[in-house]
Amino acid sequence: MASAQFSQYKDLIAEGDLALIWISRGNIKAVTIDAKETFNTRYGSFPHKDMIGKPYGSQIAIRTRGGTGRFSFVHVLQPTPELWTLSLPHRTQIVYTPDSSYIMQRLGCGPHTRVIEAGTGSGSFSHAFARTAGHLYSFEFHPVRYEQARLEFEEHGLLAENVTITHRDVCEDGFTIKKGDTTSQEFAEGGADSVDLNADLVFLDLPAPWDAIPHLDDVITKTDRAGVCCFSPCIEQVDKTIEALEKNGWSSIEMVEIQGRQYESRRQMVRSVEDAMQRCRDIKRRKVEGIEKKKRLIEQDRLDKENKDAAPRKREPLTEKSQFNPFGKGTRVKEGDPNFQWKQVTKIEAEIKSHTSYLTFAYKLVDKSRDEAAVQQYLDNLAA
Numbered sequence: 001m002a003s004a005q006f007s008q009y010k011d012l013i014a015e016g017d018l019a020l021i022w023i024s025r026g027n028i029k030a031v032t033i034d035a036k037e038t039f040n041t042r043y044g045s046f047p048h049k050d051m052i053g054k055p056y057g058s059q060i061a062i063r064t065r066g067g068t069g070r071f072s073f074v075h076v077l078q079p080t081p082e083l084w085t086l087s088l089p090h091r092t093q094i095v096y097t098p099d100s101s102y103i104m105q106r107l108g109c110g111p112h113t114r115v116i117e118a119g120t121g122s123g124s125f126s127h128a129f130a131r132t133a134g135h136l137y138s139f140e141f142h143p144v145r146y147e148q149a150r151l152e153f154e155e156h157g158l159l160a161e162n163v164t165i166t167h168r169d170v171c172e173d174g175f176t177i178k179k180g181d182t183t184s185q186e187f188a189e190g191g192a193d194s195v196d197l198n199a200d201l202v203f204l205d206l207p208a209p210w211d212a213i214p215h216l217d218d219v220i221t222k223t224d225r226a227g228v229c230c231f232s233p234c235i236e237q238v239d240k241t242i243e244a245l246e247k248n249g250w251s252s253i254e255m256v257e258i259q260g261r262q263y264e265s266r267r268q269m270v271r272s273v274e275d276a277m278q279r280c281r282d283i284k285r286r287k288v289e290g291i292e293k294k295k296r297l298i299e300q301d302r303l304d305k306e307n308k309d310a311a312p313r314k315r316e317p318l319t320e321k322s323q324f325n326p327f328g329k330g331t332r333v334k335e336g337d338p339n340f341q342w343k344q345v346t347k348i349e350a351e352i353k354s355h356t357s358y359l360t361f362a363y364k365l366v367d368k369s370r371d372e373a374a375v376q377q378y379l380d381n382l383a384a
């Protein structure tokens with residue numbers, strides 16, 4: 001069923017909606033709401049009918065199995081391109097939000113932009129383009145992937161809005177969409193036999209973008225500047241892509257990579273000199289205790305060996321749990337505990353999570369001539 005849930009906000013969860021169920025970070029599942037169905041997880045079963053009528057974002061709770069009196073819960077969210085990217089069925093490598101958002105921003109993607117994307121792959125970036133662009137022309141040469149993406153775009157209401165998907169090897173056959181092609185494009189009876197793509201933004205996520213680049217002149221805008229981004233995982237591909245871009249008259253070529261890290265706002269305990277002294281004393285005490293304990297164990301082992309028939313050794317009682325130590329081990333203190341002093345700090349993830357490919361950007365202005373009359377008029381106005 002086609003729905004416009006990716007482009008229009010909804011307040012309430014309704015029968016037939018595509019909803020994303022957030023089970024945990026990194027575990028989001030897409031479901032079509034059906035009052036007769038139940039959403040099963042290893043934490044328990046959530047009947048869809050409990051979700052219907054509730055606002056999107058609601059927490060749905062159930063008692064866990066085994067009568068422990070505990071609750072399990074999930075959150076039901078309205079789909080967005082960002083959440084879809086995290087939950088979609090992977091048919092290929094996909095473009096993630098740190099890259100897609102940067103590419104769209106850098107190439108100025110907006111409600112009037114006409115975008116070409118090849119290949120469609122799992123349709124991750126297609127959903128982000130569809131929300132922002134005027135029209136998206138997506139191309140995929142793998143027949144099964146093309147059909148799956150076409151079906152998914154239809155179900156998500158994208159084909160009815162601003163997306164066209166075409167089954168095509170763009171490296172061999174270029175980007176022009178004609179009557180008779182395997183495409184979601186509909187041709188009106190008696191109308192034009194081909195589509196004027198007039199694209200101002202091109203995104204190529206292909207193994208050999210250099211073979212597709214020469215075909216772009218036929219489909220990019222002739223009156224404005226067109227921008228292209230090629231997404232390539234290795235630097236040798238970037239090299240070949242830049243060569244092809246230069247050869248085909250693209251300029252202002254730049255390559256970037258996105259290294260995304262999460263910034264987290266945290267509270268950190270404010271420590272005094274006395275705390276530091278306490279910590280040093282604590283380390284020293286533990287060290288001495290450890291050495292003593294080791295000595296005792298070695299001695300005990302020696303005695304055990306001497307007397308094999310000796311009664312089983314009694315385990316030493318564990319050392320008393322240390323008092324709170326703000327620098328290290330000891331009683332756990334909850335972040336923000338009002339018994340201690342805290343300051344607000346920023347923590348950055350050590351690991352870079354978002355680099356998947358290099359992004360090569362370039363621009364082309366096909367018609368470099370200028371409207372002399374308009375220029376003269378402008379100069380006259382300045383002089384007046």
Ligand code: SAM
Nearest residue numbers: 092095119121122123124125141142169170171
């Ligand atoms: N950007 C996509 C996303 O975010 O889901 C992923 C694209 S995936 C890495 C690359 C896709 O390009 C594959 O599905 C592959 O079948 C398709 N492809 C490769 N060569 C192609 C060509 N010459 N013409 C059209 N599609 C092609």
